[in-house]
Amino acid sequence: MNNEATPLWQHRSNRMRLLLWVGWLILVALFLFCWQVMTRDTIWAFVSDAPRQAADLGGRMFPPRWSYIEKLWIPLWDTLNIATLGTLLGILFAIPVAFLAASNTTPSRLFVRPVALFIIVASRSINSLIWALLLVSIIGPGLLAGIVAIGLRSIGFVAKLLYEAIEETDVMQIEAVTATGASRAQILNYAIVPQILPAFYGISVFRWDINIRESTILGLVGAGGIGVQLQASLNTLAWPQVTMIFVVILGTVVVSEWVSARVRHAII
């Protein structure tokens, strides 16, 4: 009798459950359809051959040609410089863009903010490699093209995360500094900058870490760095050299991730 008195409680209403079930059905149907499209042009003979091919290539790549490292130090140094200088260049432009894009610091929500947001989207939507491809044809091959490519790609990333941090600042602190009779520039300096500084350092180091990885492939399109050697080795089918380059890139990325993690940990 008591059981009858207890109202029945369900996490989801019947309507919700039906909708959920239909949703899953559509998802499964879509997956089956996509699988058919995907495999239509696959030549299964090649796929069945894959393990043998992989083993063959692996055999040629191993062992790495350790002596080749002598020729990699300078390209590696170039790669680090592309990443670091490119990051600095990106940050330099990202800071004003972020302040123009944040809804609480922009001088005009109607005109300036959309322009700043467009710069961010434009920079983010084009991959570093494509920026490099364009820049190599504009300013010629070499390190400079790589630095500018990394810089252009970084503007959007840094500016986006930074303007979000600016928008999340505590309004009370800004109100308090405003109430003292401070000017707009003083409010930025005293109320907003201290609040976003940790985010700013974190974002910058994070982007530097990403840029090290991205700058290793810019050489494929002639924009300098260790990618140039990778391209040359691939073209001459010098597989042991390719492996050696992979080893060097892996080591660099591990070190840069460690540095980035340590710096971010120290700030927070």
Add this chain to the structure above:
Amino acid sequence: MLKVSHLSKTYAAGDKALDDVSFDIPAGQVVGLIGPSGAGKSTLIRCINRLVEPSSGSVSLGGTVITGMSSGELRAVRRRIGMIFQEYALVERLSVMENVLSGRLGYVSFWRSFLRRYPAADVRKAYALLDRVGLLEHARKRADALSGGQRQRVGIARALAQDPELLLIDEPTASLDPKTSRQIMRLLIEICSERHLPAIINIHDVVLARQFTERLIGLQAGRIVFDGSPAELTEAVLTRIYGEEDWTTLDNEAEAA
């Protein structure tokens, strides 16, 4: 000293926060502003220094009409009005000293404030104020390293660094325990009488308001429904401000305190 006349504020959403509010405050008078949450207490004090733009009416301080000023003039008049906040509103990542010196921002150039090269007189004043509120040894600490009561003292020092002619105090004790609340209220009252400073204190704790202020203004739904001395604040008046409630326990509390 402060003259508020026919002040109204209607927010963009259409809520009427203040409705034809008028009162005067003579030099040196400390006024407690009481009323239920949402009565417009915060809006009222923010309309005085125009952190919130009033819809109509006027505010004048010592003969200067604040409403209708240009932004440059407004900055100059904001220097003369110190403000103290409920959640302290210190810049958490700056040092205690920088927070106190930020009270001088309206007086120094951008570059001086940017390089933290304040005039010697300002630094001397800041040290004297930190000494007054009992935080001299904490000057170099970061604001977020202090306790609630200490932070509110920094907030008081920052407001006083402006050499204000009026203090606007928004719920100074709402985030503090009862003992610290009384200490902070006592400090505020002492400072106001030392400097002959008028002040408006938003306060929802009626017992504290009665104990520490010489005049009370009761706000209800954006209108003034009471303006008188703490002694005149009877049960009938409390009911008019806050609505029906058994107020006898409150009276006992006030007598005990």
